[in-house]
Amino acid sequence: MNKFSLKVNEGLTLHFWVKTKAITSNAFLSVFSPSKKQPLCFKIQNVPCYYEFYSYQHPVNEEIEVEIDLESFDISLAYFFHPKTVEEEGVTYLDFSNGAVNFFSHGQTKQNYQQDTLRPKLHFTPYKGWMNDPNGLCFLDGKYHMFYQYHPNSLDWGPMHWGHAVSENLLDWRHLPVFLQPEQNLESLGATGGAFSGTAFKDPNSGEISFFFTERKAAYDLNHSYREVQKRTFWDNSHTTATKVSTVIDSQPVFVHHDFRDPKVWFDPIDNLYKMILGSAVDKTPAILLYHSKDKDNWEYHSVLYQAPEYFEKNSGRCVECPDFIQFGNIWVIIYGVVGYHEKQTGRHNLLYAVPGKLSHNTFIPISEPQCLDFGTDFYAMQSFNDGSRQLAFAWLHNWAVKGHIHPHYNGEMSAPRELTLSEDYQLLMRPAPEVNQKLANALCYKNGELTLEGNNQYVFSLEFKKIDGAFSINLLGDTTKINISFDKQSIKMIEKELNGGDLSYELCSSGRDAKFSSQTPSLNDMRIIFDHGIVEVFCNGGRICGTRRYINTLSCHTLYTEGSLNDGEIRFIK
Ligand code: FRU
Numbered sequence: 226m227n228k229f230s231l232k233v234n235e236g237l238t239l240h241f242w243v244k245t246k247a248i249t250s251n252a253f254l255s256v257f258s259p260s261k262k263q264p265l266c267f268k269i270q271n272v273p274c275y276y277e278f279y280s281y282q283h284p285v286n287e288e289i290e291v292e293i294d295l296e297s298f299d300i301s302l303a304y305f306f307h308p309k310t311v312e313e314e315g316v317t318y319l320d321f322s323n324g325a326v327n328f329f330s331h332g333q334t335k336q337n338y339q340q341d342t343l344r345p346k347l348h349f350t351p352y353k354g355w356m357n358d359p360n361g362l363c364f365l366d367g368k369y370h371m372f373y374q375y376h377p378n379s380l381d382w383g384p385m386h387w388g389h390a391v392s393e394n395l396l397d398w399r400h401l402p403v404f405l406q407p408e409q410n411l412e413s414l415g416a417t418g419g420a421f422s423g424t425a426f427k428d429p430n431s432g433e434i435s436f437f438f439t440e441r442k443a444a445y446d447l448n449h450s451y452r453e454v455q456k457r458t459f460w461d462n463s464h465t466t467a468t469k470v471s472t473v474i475d476s477q478p479v480f481v482h483h484d485f486r487d488p489k490v491w492f493d494p495i496d497n498l499y500k501m502i503l504g505s506a507v508d509k510t511p512a513i514l515l516y517h518s519k520d521k522d523n524w525e526y527h528s529v530l531y532q533a534p535e536y537f538e539k540n541s542g543r544c545v546e547c548p549d550f551i552q553f554g555n556i557w558v559i560i561y562g563v564v565g566y567h568e569k570q571t572g573r574h575n576l577l578y579a580v581p582g583k584l585s586h587n588t589f590i591p592i593s594e595p596q597c598l599d600f601g602t603d604f605y606a607m608q609s610f611n612d613g614s615r616q617l618a619f620a621w622l623h624n625w626a627v628k629g630h631i632h633p634h635y636n637g638e639m640s641a642p643r644e645l646t647l648s649e650d651y652q653l654l655m656r657p658a659p660e661v662n663q664k665l666a667n668a669l670c671y672k673n674g675e676l677t678l679e680g681n682n683q684y685v686f687s688l689e690f691k692k693i694d695g696a697f698s699i700n701l702l703g704d705t706t707k708i709n710i711s712f713d714k715q716s717i718k719m720i721e722k723e724l725n726g727g728d729l730s731y732e733l734c735s736s737g738r739d740a741k742f743s744s745q746t747p748s749l750n751d752m753r754i755i756f757d758h759g760i761v762e763v764f765c766n767g768g769r770i771c772g773t774r775r776y777i778n779t780l781s782c783h784t785l786y787t788e789g790s791l792n793d794g795e796i797r798f799i800k
Pocket of ligand 1: 358
């Protein structure tokens with residue numbers, strides 16, 4: 226039995242996800258007020274053999290004693306917080322490694338992150354467990370809120386929760402309590418599903434913020450027996466607890482079979498109606514459905530807003546996921562991912578697209594073919610939001626076909642924050658948000674050739690060329706592998722190789738040995754590479770060409786070696 230004392234304020238809240246290792250009569254956790262006649266004030270007696278969530282809130286200010294049985298139980302995640310201050314202070318994690326109880330406040334967690342040689346420094350990572358899509362992104366009172374698809378109980382996808390973090394600068398995040406849980410304990414059913422992706426909506430008429438998301442009801446078979454409904458929720462005054470969760474769309478149109486998810490909502494002042502889009506498939510073709518509502522609670526199906534070209538369906542594309550719809554002046558841009566899609570020419574899976582168009586009386590008229598947003602693969606489920614002055618976005622740095630991880634405690638990372646704009650010829654441009662530079666020291670001049678990197682500089686840097694005249698090759702040399710980014714006046718290409726010459730790129734792509742990560746372009750004028758513990762984000766031609774890969778072999782780079790037509794290089798290291 227492990228015991229610890231805590232001086233607590235009224236309202237201190239404990240959250241645990243725990244399961245029993247074997248049938249036992251022991252209590253998992255007991256809380257005592259030693260000063261009272263009846264000191265026992267809370268006990269978790271019968272814990273099941275699947276993960277179950279428990280919460281305890283202490284009613285008064287005092288010193289309490291807590292007993293935890295670490296031998297008979299497995300705890301996947303545990304933290305405490307004070308609801309009134311958690312947004313500012315973050316949660317304090319309880320760590321049970323080595324049979325002892327350690328506390329990691331936000332400050333200590335931040336320090337641990339900094340010292341962890343496997344954790345990226347410019348990219349958000351969950352404290353523990355599995356993470357995929359960014360959800361509910363919004364900006365309120367000087368704070369950015371990021372929610373995310375989260376499974377606290379393992380390093381693999383499972384029953385979905387919404388994790389939550391807050392930041393003032395898009396880069397330094399404080400972890401907040403888990404915001405949404407599956408409506409049923411799916412672990413107990415051996416099923417998947419839960420609180421799937423969704424978005425935040427700030428009503429321009431009232432300023433009220435609410436969140437729309439999909440609940441996938443218990444699913445036992447990925448293709449047949451699941452049902453997806455749309456829900457709405459609010460947050461309480463502390464911005465950390467979901468309140469008033471309600472189902473706002475409980476069935477899909479008859480012509481939709483199962484995929485019906487990831488709502489995005491906006492207000493249309495012309496129709497004076499709220500609008501929602503959902504990712505789906507119509508006649509087996511990935512599609513986006515349009516709904517409308519007078520009050521955000523009662524929604525009516527309107528039409529199919531967009532149906533993806535036939536080649537998606539022909540190449541295993543199952544449905545649209547995480548549709549986004551962004552207005553740039555009189556142009557609207559649909560962003561969508563197609564799950565299942567296999568691009569024959571490159572061997573890549575599940576890619577993300579942008580389609581600019583005009584919106585006329587609820588009809589979307591595309592003005593270009595879908596533009597593939599990334600020539601890597603590890604940039605999926607992007608979600609954008611407006612912070613009052615610009616359109617920002619994050620994406621999941623993986624993809625359903627490629628989920629390898631290296632950290633023993635977490636799996637899943639977010640892209641660096643990006644700013645989105647639209648060029649005059651209707652191309653979506655993505656550039657790293659300027660905040661990224663705040664974490665980096667002043668730029669040093671980089672001379673084309675060879676540079677040895679030491680210490681932290683091997684793990685995080687930004688390399689930028691504001692002027693490129695022709696072909697080039699850039700090598701990021703690790704211990705046994707290297708990343709090569711090259712341009713031959715026809716295409717830019719990114720590849721990971723074994724240092725003895727072998728080509729490793731296929732290893733990260735379950736599609737086989739033929740995956741190619743390149744973008745056709747006759748000219749490259751500028752380029753920025755962000756490297757962070759094996760994450761590579763490449764931005765070229767003012768953000769018109771982007772490539773993102775999460776390499777799991779080349780985690781550091783002791784030598785940078787470049788050749789070709791590269792001028793005016795600038796290199797920045799982490800501060
Ligand atoms: C996209 C996605 C969404 C879904 C969520 C489930 O990556 O498949 O469509 O809501 O992830 O975790």
